[in-house]
Amino acid sequence: MPTTYTDLIADVRKSIRTVPLEEIKARLEAKKPMVLVDVREKEEFRQGYIPGALSVPRGFLEMQIEKAVPDKSAPVVLYCAGGTRSALAARTLNELGYANVESATLGFVRWKDSGFPVERPPELSDAQRARYSRHIILDEVGEAGQAKLLGSKVLLLGAGGLGSPAALYLAAAGVGTIGLVDLDVVDASNLQRQILHATSRLGVSKVDSAEKAITDLNPDVKVVKFEERLDSSNVERIFKGFDIVVDGCDNFPTRYLVNDASVWLNIPVVHGSIFRFEGQVTTFMPRQGPCYRCLYPEPPPAHLAPSCAEAGVLGILPGIVGTMQATEAIKYLLGKGDLLKGRLVCYDSLRMKFRELKLRRDPKCPVCGESPTITEYIDYEQFCAI
Numbered sequence: 001m002p003t004t005y006t007d008l009i010a011d012v013r014k015s016i017r018t019v020p021l022e023e024i025k026a027r028l029e030a031k032k033p034m035v036l037v038d039v040r041e042k043e044e045f046r047q048g049y050i051p052g053a054l055s056v057p058r059g060f061l062e063m064q065i066e067k068a069v070p071d072k073s074a075p076v077v078l079y080c081a082g083g084t085r086s087a088l089a090a091r092t093l094n095e096l097g098y099a100n101v102e103s104a105t106l107g108f109v110r111w112k113d114s115g116f117p118v119e120r121p122p123e124l125s126d127a128q129r130a131r132y133s134r135h136i137i138l139d140e141v142g143e144a145g146q147a148k149l150l151g152s153k154v155l156l157l158g159a160g161g162l163g164s165p166a167a168l169y170l171a172a173a174g175v176g177t178i179g180l181v182d183l184d185v186v187d188a189s190n191l192q193r194q195i196l197h198a199t200s201r202l203g204v205s206k207v208d209s210a211e212k213a214i215t216d217l218n219p220d221v222k223v224v225k226f227e228e229r230l231d232s233s234n235v236e237r238i239f240k241g242f243d244i245v246v247d248g249c250d251n252f253p254t255r256y257l258v259n260d261a262s263v264w265l266n267i268p269v270v271h272g273s274i275f276r277f278e279g280q281v282t283t284f285m286p287r288q289g290p291c292y293r294c295l296y297p298e299p300p301p302a303h304l305a306p307s308c309a310e311a312g313v314l315g316i317l318p319g320i321v322g323t324m325q326a327t328e329a330i331k332y333l334l335g336k337g338d339l340l341k342g343r344l345v346c347y348d349s350l351r352m353k354f355r356e357l358k359l360r361r362d363p364k365c366p367v368c369g370e371s372p373t374i375t376e377y378i379d380y381e382q383f384c385a386i
């Protein structure tokens with residue numbers, strides 16, 4: 001039995017596997033699967049850490065590691081400042097049943113001195129810590145997640161029924177940049193459901209009215225306005241730079257254009273649609289799940305297109321559906337939860353029921369399939385005035 005600190009450490013070092021810093025750097029560069037765990041104190045972690053590392057301070061290791069690293073067969077690399085705390089932590093993880101644990105020889109001090117890449121947690125201001133405190137105390141968000149949201153860019157197609165709740169909740173959540181594409185002006189008949197707008201802004205362009213509402217709610221948010229109609233000539237310019245698109249347009253020509261741009265530019269689209277008392281939501285993840293054309297390869301011929309007589313809609317309905325879309329966007333930006341990839345949620349407000357349908361990817365899809373036949377944007381004819 002070891003009797004002194006020196007003996008204990010020597011004993012521990014013999015019982016664990018170690019890995020040199022150069023090897024860790026090489027694995028990072030090769031993007032080899034590895035869970036890097038920084039066991040230093042939070043205060044030390046805040047000063048900088050090895051890129052991609054999780055912070056689980058040594059003092060909380062036993063309590064937090066199973067949540068942070070649920071897979072006990074995962075390759076785990078621990079490090080601290082000098083190599084001692086991580087060695088002790090490695091032995092603890094072995095005892096907890098982790099099968100593939102290594103401790104970095106030396107540690108962050110040498111890593112930094114060697115000029116290896118260092119990441120710093122983004123700094124939130126005191127005002128931001130207060131504003132987003134209910135996010136920050138969620139393990140799934142935390143300061144890092146909130147900083148991610150603040151650095152994210154979401155494009156909303158339409159500042160109408162679906163875009164309204166989506167924009168307001170995304171702004172409240174602190175999504176740093178919100179793009180809005182809409183050509184309309186605020187009309188009295190919009191106000192029954194389009195809660196971004198207001199009676200005092202009747203006749204104002206929807207993007208300006210939305211910007212007012214969003215920046216009143218949260219001055220952290222930058223609004224990028226596109227007062228234009230989406231078509232083949234501008235879709236790439238508008239989409240570029242955005243992390244995810246929330247589609248509240250709900251007309252056929254746009255839907256195909258949005259889909260093709262999403263696949264080609266590799267930008268996910270959260271699709272929502274509403275009709276009378278019913279709504280639907282799904283998330284199209286390019287090449288990971290079905291795209292819109294996997295389901296409907298071409299628009300229907302004009303004479304078979306659904307009637308476009310103006311349909312009524314329960315004012316609250318887009319509130320539910322648009323909020324679900326915003327939820328998907330936030331989950332995607334945080335990298336948390338299960339997206340509606342390959343799943344269509346159908347909501348019936350009259351019966352207050354949710355159903356889920358499976359959507360499948362089509363290997364023969366003309367856009368995302370194995371041998372695509374559509375490789376250029378197509379401006380389909382507007383089936384009716386919307």
Ligand SMILES: [Zn+2]
Pocket residue numbers: 290291292293294295362365366367368369
């Ligand atoms: Zn497809």
